[in-house]
Amino acid sequence: MSALQLTSPLAAPVYIxxxxxxxxxxxxxxxxxxxDDYGGGPVQTLASAYVPxxxxxxxxxxxxxxxGENEIHRExxxxxILAGYYxxxxxxxLAQAGLTPQQVAAIGVHGQTIRHRPELGFTRQTNNPALLAELSxxxxxxxxxSRDIAAGGQGAPLVPAFHQAVFSAPDTIRVVANIGGISNISVLPPRDERDGGTMKVSGFDTGPGNVLMDAWIxxxxxxxxxxxxxxxxxxxxxxxxxxxxRxxxxxxxxxxxxxxxxxxxLDWLLDQLAKAAFKDTPAHARDVQTTLAAFTATTLADAIARYAPGAATVHVCGGGACNHHLMRQLQDALDRCQAGISVDTTAALGMPPNHVESLAFAxxxxxxCLRRAGNLPAVTGARGERILGALYPA
Ligand SMILES: Nc1ncnc2c1ncn2[C@@H]1O[C@H](COP(=O)(O)OP(=O)(O)OP(=O)(O)O)[C@@H](O)[C@H]1O
Ligand SMILES: [Mg+2]
Incomplete structure (x- = not known):
């Protein structure tokens, strides 16, 4: 690490x-x-990329x-293949930032979740980090x-600690809502209260984000x-x-x-449609999509109103921030809860919504790398703070 700092043209170690x-x-x-002494505050993205x-x-x-058949082989x-895309x-x-691999301290890569069963003691993010180290x-x-689950936690969500570091306000409660496939919220106490106050950062999955809407359309x-x-x-x-x-x-x-x-x-959704005696005709397909947007918005709003009373704003990140209809529905649902909370995106706090989750893994x-804990036991339910991850050296 110290050698990297000496050779880096940048003021601080760079992470992907x-x-x-x-x-x-x-x-x-x-x-x-x-x-190395980053304890919170603004983060500037030096490069960003998306590979579909x-x-x-x-x-x-x-x-x-x-x-399914032959899963281990297929996985x-x-x-x-995933390592190739990563x-x-x-x-x-690297090309965008004009950096060589030697100038990057480490890559943090989440992998692709194919099973998440904390109640059974495991979660599986498909990945070949050895191959990514070789390629990069x-x-x-x-x-x-995995380590958080080994310590009795949910292994998720992991991003609230990063949200707190970057987005907490000095004197008000803020909520960050990540609307990806699944939605999760982080409730961020005022920064000035973090050490001395009683309120802890909390965060959890609230339910679906885009996953059912994507499946239906x-x-x-x-x-x-x-x-x-x-x-x-x-x-x-x-x-x-x-x-x-609901x-x-x-x-x-x-x-x-x-x-x-x-x-x-999708099969869960089809079961619910059957319970509602819904006839899946093209004429009504659009109304289901509207209902799914309301489902995501209202379950998010319920969680925010219940677990973040007194919050002033909710800042949305993830792909759902681009869904204007969903953003309007979320504001309407919060208004119906009389939560007095206004909806914006994390762009208003200086970070584009689609950078937040990847920066969290950087x-x-x-x-x-600094052997510091990455989890928040109050969020994941783990027995204590743990260093998260496993290293595949270059
Ligand atoms: N312009 C857009 N309009 C509507 N929805 C969009 C738009 N752009 C992205 N999305 C939605 O966002 C989704 C992708 O969001 P994102 O990448 O944040 O989720 P994710 O891959 O599940 O990530 P994570 O698990 O980190 O939250 C898309 O599948 C789509 O539903
Ligand atoms: Mg995505």
Whole structure:
């Protein structure tokens, strides 16, 4: 590390973060410098890149979410292909920043979740970090979630600690909502209270983000997602269906809690439609999309109103921040809860919504390299703070 600092033309060690989430859309990468004594405050993205996954790759990732034939073999091959996409993203980041691999301290790579079963003591993020180290010539830190689960935690969400470092305000409670495939919130106490005050950072998965909306528009219109939420915006909420969706027992569980495609997937949605005696005709397909947007928005708003009373704003990141209809629905749902909370994106706090999660993994890589804890036990439910990740040296 110290040798790197000496050779780096930059003032502080540089880290890369790579995130590919539940949406299975592609890999988001970001490159940023973190001084060794970084304790919080603004982070400037020095480069960012997005490498979309092709349809065949997405289909195989989706297939591996459930039990199937010859899984181990297929998963290993998928991991190799993924490492190639991660490597491409890294090459693009280096080119943009004008850096050599030797000038980067480490890559933090999340991998692709194919199973998340903390209640059974495991989570699996498909990845071949050894191959990524070979392809990139950079130290790779991977498998961030397993250690937290080994310590009795959910292994998720891991980003609230980063959200607190970057986004907390001196004197007000802020909420950061990441709307990826799944939605999660971080409730950030005022910074000045962090050490002396009683309020701790909290955070948990609130339920679906885009995952069901993506699945539904994929089934009906063959599109990967509902651009800007335009399709949903033209439909009508189906109240009976919304009530059935919202009756899922996950929403009554107290935090800490996490979820994923293991629960919220297309077959689950089809089961709920059957319960609602819904006839899947093209004429009504759009109304289901509108209802799914309301489902994401209202479950998020309920969680915020309940667990972040007194918050002034919710700052949204992740792909859902681009869904204008969803953003409006979230504001409306919060207004109905009379929470007095206004909705904005993290751009208002100086960080583009699509950089936040990848930068969090760059920061988690730094935490690992400095042998500092990456989890917040109050968030994940782990027995204590743990150093997260495993190193694959360049
Ligand atoms: N312009 C847009 N309009 C509507 N939705 C969008 C737009 N751009 C992205 N999205 C949605 O965002 C999703 C991708 O979001 P994101 O990459 O944050 O999620 P993710 O990969 O599941 O990540 P994570 O697990 O880190 O939260 C897409 O699948 C899509 O549903
Ligand atoms: Mg994504």
């Amino acid at each position: 973060g790579l995130m590919s989430g539940t949406s299975l859309d592609g890999v988001d990468g970001a490159l940023a410098a973190f001084p 996954f092709p349809d065949e790759l997405r289909a195989e990732m989706l297939a591996l979410q459930t039990a 290993a091959l998928l991991a190799n 490597g491409r993203c890294v090459a693009e980041l 010539g950079i130290d790779v830190v991977a498998d961030f979630r 994929g089934k009906h219109l063959g599109q990967a997602y509902d651009r800007n939420g335009d399709w949903a915006a033209g439909g009508t909420v189906l109240p009976a269906l919304l009530e059935i969706l 009756s899922e027992s996950f929403f009554n569980l107290p935090p800490p809690k996490s979820t994923g495609r293991d629960l919220f997937h 920061w988690l890589a730094q935490r690992f």
